[in-house]
Amino acid sequence: MEEIECEHMHRVVLKDIPLERRPFAGLARPVHRVLFGLFLAQFTLVWAGSWLAEGDLRTANWPQGLLVVLATATLLASMTLQLPGQNVILASVLIAVISGAAQAIGALTGIPFGPYVYTSEIGQQLFEALPWAVPMVWIIAILSSRGVARLALRPWRSTRDYGFRLIGLTAVLVVWLDFGLEPFATRVKHFWRWNPTKMRSDWYGTPWVNFLGWMLTALLILAFVTPSLINKKPVKPPPRDYHPLIVWLLLNLLFATGTATSRLWLAVGLITTGSAVAAFWAIRGGTAKDGCS
Numbered sequence: 001m002e003e004i005e006c007e008h009m010h011r012v013v014l015k016d017i018p019l020e021r022r023p024f025a026g027l028a029r030p031v032h033r034v035l036f037g038l039f040l041a042q043f044t045l046v047w048a049g050s051w052l053a054e055g056d057l058r059t060a061n062w063p064q065g066l067l068v069v070l071a072t073a074t075l076l077a078s079m080t081l082q083l084p085g086q087n088v089i090l091a092s093v094l095i096a097v098i099s100g101a102a103q104a105i106g107a108l109t110g111i112p113f114g115p116y117v118y119t120s121e122i123g124q125q126l127f128e129a130l131p132w133a134v135p136m137v138w139i140i141a142i143l144s145s146r147g148v149a150r151l152a153l154r155p156w157r158s159t160r161d162y163g164f165r166l167i168g169l170t171a172v173l174v175v176w177l178d179f180g181l182e183p184f185a186t187r188v189k190h191f192w193r194w195n196p197t198k199m200r201s202d203w204y205g206t207p208w209v210n211f212l213g214w215m216l217t218a219l220l221i222l223a224f225v226t227p228s229l230i231n232k233k234p235v236k237p238p239p240r241d242y243h244p245l246i247v248w249l250l251l252n253l254l255f256a257t258g259t260a261t262s263r264l265w266l267a268v269g270l271i272t273t274g275s276a277v278a279a280f281w282a283i284r285g286g287t288a289k290d291g292c293s
Contacts, residue, residue: 032077036243039070043250050188050257064189065123065133071247072136075143078243083231091228092139095221099138102217104130112213114206115195122191137181140247142221145173146229147244151282154240155289167226171218173278177248178214180255180271182206188258204267240286249275 046063072092079088106113107129122131149169156162183204185191194205202208252275259267 028077028080032074032081035070035074035077039067039074039247042067042070043254047254047257050254050261061121061123061189068133068136068140071140071144071251075140075147075244075247078147078241079143079229082239082241083229087228091143091225094225094228095139095142096135098221098224099142099217100126100130100135102213102220103134103138104128106213110195112216113210114197114213116192116210117195118192119190121189138221140251141174141177142170142218142225144244144248144251145177145218146170146222147241148173148248148278148282151240151242151245152278152285154285163226167219167222170222171215173248174218175211175214176274176278177251178211179203179274180252180259180267182210183262183264183267184255184258187264188262204264242282242286245279245282249279 042063046067049063076088076092079091102112104127105111107116107118110116118125118129118131123133125131126135146166149166153162153165153169156165159165183206186193186206187204194202194207194210197207197209199207199209203211252271256268256271256275259271
């Protein structure tokens with residue numbers, strides 16, 4: 001009897017011991033706000049420079065490089081508000097490794113994107129055929145597109161095929177982002193150039209197979225990354241996060257502005273139309289009630 005009472009007392013004592021709080025738990029939101037503010041400031045600088053006919057602000061490449069870093073940082077910081085930090089780190093590493101391998105193989109062999117060559121304008125390379133910024137571009141494309149897709153599909157969260165819809169729409173939005181990136185990167189900034197192919201038709205010099213390669217690479221990445229992006233302990237519907245939509249739209253605005261200054265009007269029209277359609281469905285889905293539809 002005394003042993004039982006003693007064991008009960010130990011249980012009560014252990015139960016009453018307060019758990020140690022994580023020392024940095026309260027910093028996630030302030031850090032995200034700071035990074036998002038820095039991203040907006042840098043975007044404004046780069047966007048304003050794209051209107052200039054000449055000058056260091058238009059020709060220098062470091063502003064775009066810093067914008068890529070800040071866009072990656074603010075998206076990852078935003079995700080830590082909803083997911084454990086280890087999940088976010090794992091997802092970003094998987095995206096960087098898979099996309100980096102695909103782009104390096106593509107630059108060396110032409111598969112699966114078509115024949116292209118990076119120029120010195122894109123900056124330093126991590127190793128042969130892979131500039132440092134390319135994996136970050138993929139992290140931005142995947143995470144921002146997935147955030148837009150989650151908003152658009154929010155009314156269908158309870159359906160059985162929601163996961164497949166989310167992966168499919170994310171891949172489509174990634175490819176749509178690349179439709180604006182390609183003329184901006186090749187005709188405006190000259191980050192890479194495409195070698196001629198036997199196909200007579202292309203998108204401002206970019207072969208159509210490139211977009212198929214982006215679609216397949218995005219699907220491959222999402223197949224590996226999606227498990228780490230799922231909250232294993234959902235207690236309620238996730239909050240409506242418009243941050244990825246803002247990043248996605250601002251990047252398209254930059255591409256549209258750059259192509260407009262170079263008079264690539266078809267690209268401007270496609271980027272503008274795609275942005276308007278995506279924004280409409282994302283806002284519509286974000287403001288709708290949760291449930292099936």
